[in-house]
Amino acid sequence: MNIRLLPLAVLLCYAFSLSGQNDYIINPSVINGSLVQTTPPVTEIYISPKLALDTTKHAKPGYNPKKDWPLNSYVDFTALPAKSDLGVQKNYPKFNTTRSSQLDFDGIGPTNVDPADPCIAIGPNHIVQMVNAPSGSKFKVWNKDGTVAWNEIYFDGITGINGAGDPIVLYDARADRWLLSEFSISGYKMVVGISTSPDPLGSYYIYSFNTPNFPDYPKYSIWTDAFLITTNEDGVSPAYALDRTKMLAGDPEVTAQRFTIPEFPTINFQAATPVGMVGTNLPPSGSPGLIMRMADDAWSTSIPDDRLEIWEFDIDFENEANTSLTGPIILETEPFDSNLCGYSSYACIDQPDSPLNLDPLREVLMNKIAYRNFGDYESIVCTHVTDVDGDDRAGIRWYELRNEGNGWEIYQQSTYAPDYDDASRWMSSACINADGTIGLAYNISSATIYPGMRYTGRTACDPLNEMTYPETTIKEGTSKNSSNRWGDYTCLDVDPGNGSFWYTAGYTKNDS
Numbered sequence: 397m398n399i400r401l402l403p404l405a406v407l408l409c410y411a412f413s414l415s416g417q418n419d420y421i422i423n424p425s426v427i428n429g430s431l432v433q434t435t436p437p438v439t440e441i442y443i444s445p446k447l448a449l450d451t452t453k454h455a456k457p458g459y460n461p462k463k464d465w466p467l468n469s470y471v472d473f474t475a476l477p478a479k480s481d482l483g484v485q486k487n488y489p490k491f492n493t494t495r496s497s498q499l500d501f502d503g504i505g506p507t508n509v510d511p512a513d514p515c516i517a518i519g520p521n522h523i524v525q526m527v528n529a530p531s532g533s534k535f536k537v538w539n540k541d542g543t544v545a546w547n548e549i550y551f552d553g554i555t556g557i558n559g560a561g562d563p564i565v566l567y568d569a570r571a572d573r574w575l576l577s578e579f580s581i582s583g584y585k586m587v588v589g590i591s592t593s594p595d596p597l598g599s600y601y602i603y604s605f606n607t608p609n610f611p612d613y614p615k616y617s618i619w620t621d622a623f624l625i626t627t628n629e630d631g632v633s634p635a636y637a638l639d640r641t642k643m644l645a646g647d648p649e650v651t652a653q654r655f656t657i658p659e660f661p662t663i664n665f666q667a668a669t670p671v672g673m674v675g676t677n678l679p680p681s682g683s684p685g686l687i688m689r690m691a692d693d694a695w696s697t698s699i700p701d702d703r704l705e706i707w708e709f710d711i712d713f714e715n716e717a718n719t720s721l722t723g724p725i726i727l728e729t730e731p732f733d734s735n736l737c738g739y740s741s742y743a744c745i746d747q748p749d750s751p752l753n754l755d756p757l758r759e760v761l762m763n764k765i766a767y768r769n770f771g772d773y774e775s776i777v778c779t780h781v782t783d784v785d786g787d788d789r790a791g792i793r794w795y796e797l798r799n800e801g802n803g804w805e806i807y808q809q810s811t812y813a814p815d816y817d818d819a820s821r822w823m824s825s826a827c828i829n830a831d832g833t834i835g836l837a838y839n840i841s842s843a844t845i846y847p848g849m850r851y852t853g854r855t856a857c858d859p860l861n862e863m864t865y866p867e868t869t870i871k872e873g874t875s876k877n878s879s880n881r882w883g884d885y886t887c888l889d890v891d892p893g894n895g896s897f898w899y900t901a902g903y904t905k906n907d908s
Contacts, residue, residue, distance in 0.1 A: 398500070398501070398502055398503060398849060398870060398871045398900065398901065398902075398903055399500075399501055399502070399503045399516060399523065399525060399538070399542075399898065399899070399900045418722055418723055418724070418725075419658055419721075419722070419723060419724075420720060420721075420722050421655055421720060421721040421722070422717070422719070422720050423716070423717070424637075424653040424654055424655050424716055424719050424721070425608075425653070425654040425655075426651055426652070426653055426654075426716050427605050427606060427607070427636075427651060427652040427653075427654060428649075428650075428651055429603050429604065429605045429638070429639075429643075429650040429651060429652055430603065430604045430605075430648075431601060431602070431603055431646065431647070431648040431650065432555065432556060432557065432602040432603065432604050433555075433556060433602050434592065434599060434600070434601055434602070434646060435554055435555075435589075435599050435600045435602060436599055437595075437597060437598050437599050438546060438549075438554060438596075438597045438598065438599075438600075439546065439597050441549075441553065441554060443549055443550065443553035450531060450558055451530045451531055452530070452531060452532055452558070452559070452560040452561065452581060453509045453528055453529070453530055453531075453532075453560070453561055454509070454530065455508045455509060455510060455879075456510040456879045456881050457510075457878045457879055458752065458878070458879065458880075459742075459743060459752060459879075459880050460510065460742075460879055460880060460881050461742045462742055462755075462881075472693060472694050472695070472696060472697050472699075473694075475692070475693040475694035475702075475731075475733075476693065476702070476731035477731040477732070477733055477786075478786075479785070479786040480784070480785050480786060481730075481731070481732060481733065481782060481783070481784050481785070481791065481793075481811045481813075482730060482731065483729075483730035483731070483732065483793065483809060483810050483811045484784060484791065484810065484811045484813050485810045485811065485812055485813070485861065485862055485863065487862065488814045488815065488816065488867070489864060489865070489866040489867075490866060491814070491816060491866060491867050492866035492867060492868040492869070493869075498896070499541075499542050500870070500871075501538075501542045503516075503525045503527070503536065503900055504525055504527045504529075504534055504535075504536050504548050505527055505902070507527060507528060507529040507530065507534065508530065509528045509529055509530055509561075510878075510879040510881035510882075511528065511755075511881045511882060511883040511884050511902075512527050512528050512883065512902050513527065513528045513561070513562060513563065513883060513884050513885055514526070514527045514886060514887065514900040514901060514902060515527075515563060515564055515565050515763070515885065515886075515887040515900065516565065516887045516889055516898060516899070516900040517565040517566050517567040517574065517889055518567060518889045518890065518891050518892065518898050519567045519572075519574065519594070519596065519892065520572075520594070520892060520893055521539065521540055522537055522538065522539065522540065522545060522596050523537070523538040523539075523540065523898065524536070524537050524565050524567075524574060524576070524596050525538075525565070525900055526551070526563035526564070526565045526576065526578075527563065528561040528562065528563065529550065529561070531550055531552070531559075532550055532551060532552045532558070532559030532560055532561055532578060533550070533551045533552075533559055533561050533562075533563035533578040534548045534549065534550055534551065535548065535549065535551055535563070535565065535576060536548040536549075537596050537597055545597060546597050551563065551576060551578055551587075551589070552578075552580075552587075554589065554600065554602070555587050555589060555600075555602045556602070557580050557582065557585065557587050557602070557604060558580055558581070558582045559578045559579070559580055559587060560578065560579055560580055560581045561578055561579070562578060562579050562612070562613065562614055562884075563576070563577060563578045564576075564577050564578075564614065564615065564616040564763075565577070566616055566617070566618055566672070567889075567892070568618050568640075568644075569673075569674075569675060569676050569892045570618075570673075570676050570678075571644050572594040573590060573591045573592075573593070573594065573644060574589075574590070574591040574596045575588060575589070575590055575591075575616065575618070575623065576588075576589040576591075576600070577589070577614065577616055579610075579611050579612070579614055580604075581610070583606060584606060584607045584608070584609065584610050584611060585604050585605060585606055585607065585611075586604070586605045586607060586611050586614060586625065586627075586636075587602070587603070587604055588602075588603045588604075588605070588623070588638070588643070589601070589602050589603075590603070590643050590644060590646075592646065601643065601646040603638075603643060603650060605636075605638070605652050607627070607629065607634075608629070609629035609630045609632075610629065610630075611625075611627040611629060611634075612627060612628045612629065613627060613628040613667045613884065614626070614627045615627075615667070615669050615670055615763055615764070615885075616670065616672075617670035617671060617672025617673075617764065617765070618640070618672050618673050619637075619640070619670075619671075619672070619673060619679075619685040619686075620640075620673075620678055620679060620683070620685075621639075621640055621641055621711065621713070622637040622638060622639065622640050622685055622709075622711050622713075623637070623638040623640050623643065624636070624637055624638075624670035624671075624672070624685050624687065624709065625637075625638065625652075625670065626667060626668045626669055626670050626687060627667065628665060628666065628667040631659075631664045631665070631666065632656050632657075632659060632666065633656065633657040633659070633666040633667055633668050633689070634654055634655065634656050634657070635654070635655050635656075635657060635668060635670070635687045635707070635709060635721065636652050636653070636654050637652060637653045637654075637685060637709060637711045637713075637719075638650070638652045639651055639652070639713045641713075642713075651713065653711060653713070653716055653719050655709070655721040657687065657689070657707060657721070657723075660691065660695055660696060660699070661696045661698050662695050662696045663695045663696075663759065665759045665760070666689070666759075667689075667759070667760050668687050668688060668689040668707070668760075668761075669687070669688055669689065669760060669761040669762070669763065669764070669765050669778070670685070670686070670687055670688075670765065671685070671686035671687065671688055671765045671766075671767045671776060672764055672765065672766065672767060673767050673768070673769075674766045674767060674768045674827060674828065674829075674890055675768055675769075675830055675890075675892070676892075677768065677769040677770075677771070678769065679767070679769055679774065680769075680774075684708040684709055684710040684711070684722075685708070685709035685710075685711060686706055686707070686708060686709065686767070686776075687706070687707040687709055687721075687723075688704060688705060688706055688707070688761055688765055688776075688778060689704075689705050689707075689760070689761060690702075690703070690704055690705070690734075690759075690760070690761050690780050691703050691704075691705060692732065692733070692734040692735075693731075694733070694734065694735055695734075701728050701729075701731075702728070702729045702730070702731050702732050703726050703727060703728050703729055704726075704727040704729060704761075704778075704795065704797075704806070705723060705724035705725065705726060705727075706723060706724060706725040706727070706804055707721055707722065707723035707724055707725075708720075708721070708722045708723055708725070709721055710722065725803070725804055727797065727804065727805065727806050729793075729795070729806065729809060730809055730810075730811075732780075732782040732783075732793050732811070733782055733783040733786065734758045734759065734780075734781070734782060734783070735758075735783060736756040736758050736781065736782075736783050736788050736790055737753070737756070737788050739758075742755045742880055742881075743755060743880040744756040744788055744790070744820075745790060745820045745822060745841050745847075745882070746820065746841060746842050746843040747841045747842075747843070747846060747847055747876050747877060747904075748842075748843060748844055748845070748846055748876060749875075749876045750876040750877075752876070752877070752878075752879070752880055753880060754841060754847065754877060754880055754882040755880050755881055755882055755883075756781055756790055756820075756822055757781065757822070757823065757883070757884060757885075758780075758781055760780065761778050761779070761780050762778070762779050762780055762781075762823070762824050762825060762826075762885060762886075763825060763885035763886070763887060764825065764827075764887065764888075765777070765778040766778075766826065766827045766828050766890075768828050768829075768830070770832065772800070773798050773799060773800045773801075774798065774799040775796060775797065775798055775807075775828060775832070776795075776796070776797040776798075776804070777794070777795070777796050777797075777826045777827065777828045777834055778794070778795050778797075778826065779792055779793065779794045779795070779824040779825070779826045779836065780792075780793055780824075781793070781822040781823075781824070782811055784811060784813040789813070789818060789819075789820055790820035790821060790822040791811045791812055791813030791820075791821055792811065792812045792813070792821050792822065792824045792836065792838055793809065793810075793811045793812075794809065794810065794811075794812060794824070794826055794834075794836055794863075795808070795809045796808045796809070796828075796834065807860075808860040808861045809861060810861040810862065810863075812836065812852065812863050814867055817842065817845070818842055818843075819840050819841065819842035819845050820840070820841055820842060821838050821839070821840050821850070822838060822839055823838055823839040823882065823883050823885070823886050823901065824836060824837065824838035824839075824886070825837055825838070825885070825886045825887050825888035825899065825901075826888060827888045827889060827890050827897060828890070829890045829895035829896075829897070830895055831855070831856060831895060832855065832856030833853060833854070833855045833856065833895070834853055834854050834863075835851065835853045835888055835890075835897035835899075836851065836852050836853055836863055836888075837849065837850070837851040837870070837886070837888045837897070837899040837901065838850060838851070838886070838901075839882070839883070839886065839901055839902070839903075841873070845873070846872070846873030846874055846875060846876065846903075846904050847873040847876075847877055847882065847902070847903060847904045848869065848870070848871050848872045848873040848903045848904070849869070849870035849871045849899070849901045849902075849903050850867055850868060850869050850870055851865075851867070851868055851870055851897075851899060852865045852866070852867050852868070853865040853897070870899065870901075870903075871903040872903070873903045873904035873905065874904060874905045874906070875904045875905055875906055876904065877904050882902070883901070883902055886899070886900065886901035886902075887899070887900055887901075
């Protein structure tokens, strides 16, 4: 899993929406969290190399469907687009054949686990990466020059709770603290570590929250007074709010509030994604937390158009009777096609030298959704994969939403799929810095291109609906992948100091 500092330029320099009928949901489930322990500093914790950790994830060579993600069994064949994606970007700068990174080094891995699911967070002085490993999640810390500050260790060696992976790491810029997380299969738990100081190698408050079902595919974000989480639980889509103020203080009496977002009638994997703050500018006073998901009109005749949905999570930790989940705000998009190789396959993306295709992960808005307040407007950046040409070539649909005081609208959108090759681009992640520059990074693969990493971007002054930075290779793959389970997410983050972009994802080498 590579880590790359991306040198996107920093420069200083319409929309439509459709409101749907809103559901107003009250009376959340309240979950009492447990402060498991306050750890010693990471640098003082000795984890024996002979420690017998339970193996919770195994290598999955060959074709492996996700047994816990049921497939959509119905498609509306009258859905748009009929063939080609009309939102595809038309003009592309020439492919950048010269490497132009400021810093480039390999992260943790390979761990012989499918998928690896690397994620990253950037602080003022450190880089923290987490990945799936056979006995849960591993994390590792670097200094900003790429030198190792602390070598990889298992997260459950710190928490004392048997972890099972799907890690997310975040840097909370307002608090100057770190959040590390994974799920546990020991009683169905979300395990969250909050650093007690700005030092990611210092001590941590370890919290545990029991969930009613297995909290698969957890995604975390930071909001004003809450850590927001979404999961996939037996085909339903819960949203959680954890009390950020108390957790930062190490308060043992902490709670989470839980709602279930109403289901789509046919699609079974319904994970939403939380919107998270980037930077230190707060949203306007009283702004609710935001949860988003996508909807393809091909999923059901009850979905009239392709769309994004925003759900408002208005949270009161003192009195849960005042907490509500309201939505959806419906933002009608340019038509897109999520039907990559049908809705009954977890293999679609071509790779060389192998009949085994890779999972497109077609159903969700990708990790992570970035929010930033620019003062005169608020912005949200998000992405998902789509079928570009009706022949199962994957491209990346990206959006910038804006709220200029009258509600959220789609400010710009397009599908990134350069026309100089027939490759698929997927497993994307986008972020936005304080100058309005948007970075977009992703995996690429085709029948002639081994799975690798590339990126592009745009500045705030560029023509709307275009990624204008020449596509640039981060890492070229050199071999095929042995499993269709390529990944469930990657992560692009912004440096809180200089606004540069850092990315982590997988690429292939030596058939690993």
